[in-house]
Amino acid sequence: MGVAERRAREKEELRQKILDAAGQLFVEEGFANVSVRKIADRIEYSPATIYLYFKDKTELFSSLCWETFSGLKAELDRLEGEAGDPLAGLRRGLRAYIDFGIAHPNHYLLTFCTPVDHSAGKVMDNFQEINRVGLETFDHLQRALDRCRQSGQLAFEDLNTTSQVVWTFIHGTTSLLILNSGDPHFPWVPPEQLIESSLDLILRGLSPAR
């Protein structure tokens, strides 16, 4: 009785340990530069052990993506739960999205900046699941915008179009912050300033005629 449970718990713990190590490494070195051996070394297990928990390297990665996307969704769920001013809630949500991307750059890049062949499936297996979570994330944005419109704090015509536009904007900010912020040749303003100004511009653009 207790034995089986302990075993199951231990197994789950190791699985999580692998995911954590892999997550760190992917972020530190980028997907392509992380070998299964490196992950195994970091947790002091053999490479073969990894394969007892994950079919292959891509499944490891999908699992991580799914994990972190669930994290974003949970964060947004939590924010949505908080009562309060719709506009402030929208802004917090957008900000949470950007922060999330910056906190999980490799997962963000993989999911949104990697061309996915929408015909031949390979990585696809787990992506269905990931996409489902992704859509739910988008729904959050849509609901938040709708609430602002209903409260009269924002004004726009088509909810779906507007949501997509807003999403492309914060995606642009997020992805460039991830990709290029280390580029010493470009005179970037501080990230904080870029983010806040971006949110300002979006909200001003959607504010009712003044």
Next chain:
Amino acid sequence: MGVAERRAREKEELRQKILDAAGQLFVEEGFANVSVRKIADRIEYSPATIYLYFKDKTELFSSLCWETFSGLKAELDRLEGEAGDPLAGLRRGLRAYIDFGIAHPNHYLLTFCTPVDHSAGKVMDNFQEINRVGLETFDHLQRALDRCRQSGQLAFEDLNTTSQVVWTFIHGTTSLLILNSGDPHFPWVPPEQLIESSLDLILRGLSPAR
């Protein structure tokens, strides 16, 4: 005579052929997953031939980036030359940027959506040159925004910050249009509508208090 010229032309053609194949592959599979052999196979030459035209894989990459920027810059130069209303000019420029990205998706993704290790001084060699052209592109945007402010058609505080925000926005729109517009799992609005709504939102956000 004609011999030398034909030779030179053929050489340039092959160089371009390599660049084209590499560009496609980099985008299709990501920089790290493209081997020199794959590029060679695609154009049906030997891998060694690639090295007659490019020092190594990173030089290939830099050359591609440079090509992108140059093309875009030329387009923006042309537009800037046209006299006309500043605001209309800005909108045309932004639109040109997006259209350019959609017209050259491979190059665009390569240049703006590919993680580059800005610490390891490997890619750096040719990047000085690339960045110079890139910065000039950004300057176009900055000048266009400035003209609109001076004409009183737009209002904002910091020119540099605003330029960067606007750039991240249209970059977001452009890159998602390139990457995800084919995703059947997401209820995309038509591209034309997304683009125009995006430009509307940006310009509204920058318009003087009404």
Next chain:
Amino acid sequence: MGVAERRAREKEELRQKILDAAGQLFVEEGFANVSVRKIADRIEYSPATIYLYFKDKTELFSSLCWETFSGLKAELDRLEGEAGDPLAGLRRGLRAYIDFGIAHPNHYLLTFCTPVDHSAGKVMDNFQEINRVGLETFDHLQRALDRCRQSGQLAFEDLNTTSQVVWTFIHGTTSLLILNSGDPHFPWVPPEQLIESSLDLILRGLSPAR
């Protein structure tokens, strides 16, 4: 139990097999002309396996050199332990050196007749260790010569210089016996005669004024 031991033994056997094959090939074809693949082919293992036992090609080389020196040193240690006439002891030591070279031609050539780049700090890692053993071998010669001088059986001025000279001489004899004795174009005298005459000449050259 026995399992671990057998495994360890098998592992050591394969390591030795690799060293043997590499030693032969290095001598047959020269260090630069031996690829890891060739070694692997000869023992019918995959190239990757070699890297489980040796970090890289140069470590293979260093290990071989170390083996040589160790074997020779053990032999000389044994001889030095035997009490007896100093001059006879010296002669036995020199003879042992030559015999050792002939008995392990591959190792000998590898260690003493293969050009090593002493500037590029590549091979250097393990060479510290090798050189320690090498120097100890040289010390044997030096001590043996010193004993003969103290017993009055030999006479010379500088011990270090004389030791080096004697070493270059027997090295010359050893290496040519290994390399060229099969050359049908040269009227070689029988090896035994060459060796004994060589030792005679050395000892006569060092004998006190008669």
Next chain:
Amino acid sequence: MGVAERRAREKEELRQKILDAAGQLFVEEGFANVSVRKIADRIEYSPATIYLYFKDKTELFSSLCWETFSGLKAELDRLEGEAGDPLAGLRRGLRAYIDFGIAHPNHYLLTFCTPVDHSAGKVMDNFQEINRVGLETFDHLQRALDRCRQSGQLAFEDLNTTSQVVWTFIHGTTSLLILNSGDPHFPWVPPEQLIESSLDLILRGLSPAR
């Protein structure tokens, strides 16, 4: 008529230019590290041109060896021509041999420190010729020793054996000077001292009973 002659002269000049460049490079970097391209670059011709003058890389090398060995022979011929004390002449000859080896280390190593497969011919083509010159070199030594014996300055029994012993000795000195003199881990005495002491020991060993 002059035209053909000039052409022939120019052709010979280029051949020599190639040999010179190759010789320098072989010495500077070692046979294996010299590519045909490097040679071509140094003389500012195309690699293909080399092949108009030499069948392949090994023929280039054999030609060089032959050239330099002819040089040694010429030197010894010259020395032999000088009248004078037989013993001094012998010493000069031995010294010339060692100096020659040090001056042409790669050719020396190739010829005397590289195992040659005396059955299957590949490098063999030109080696017959080289060997002929090598034998003549050995004859010089034999004659010089014989003269010293006849003058009563040296004493030994078998001329052939003694010649071979002496040769192995100076070969040992030469080859170790070439190979290991750069080794910082061995307390080498200065080359000059090693050489002179070596010659001293040989001549003392052969001097008549005192």
Next chain:
DNA sequence: CATGAATGAGAATTCATTCAT
């Protein structure tokens, strides 16, 4: 005569993955 262009073969090395134990 000389060469620019091209390549097949091969170099060292790394990696994801499997499997007997």
Next chain:
DNA sequence: GATGAATGAATTCTCATTCAT
């Protein structure tokens, strides 16, 4: 359940060599 050992396939890149011009 975990692993040590092994490998096939791939990586970037270099080289000697050929051939049409």
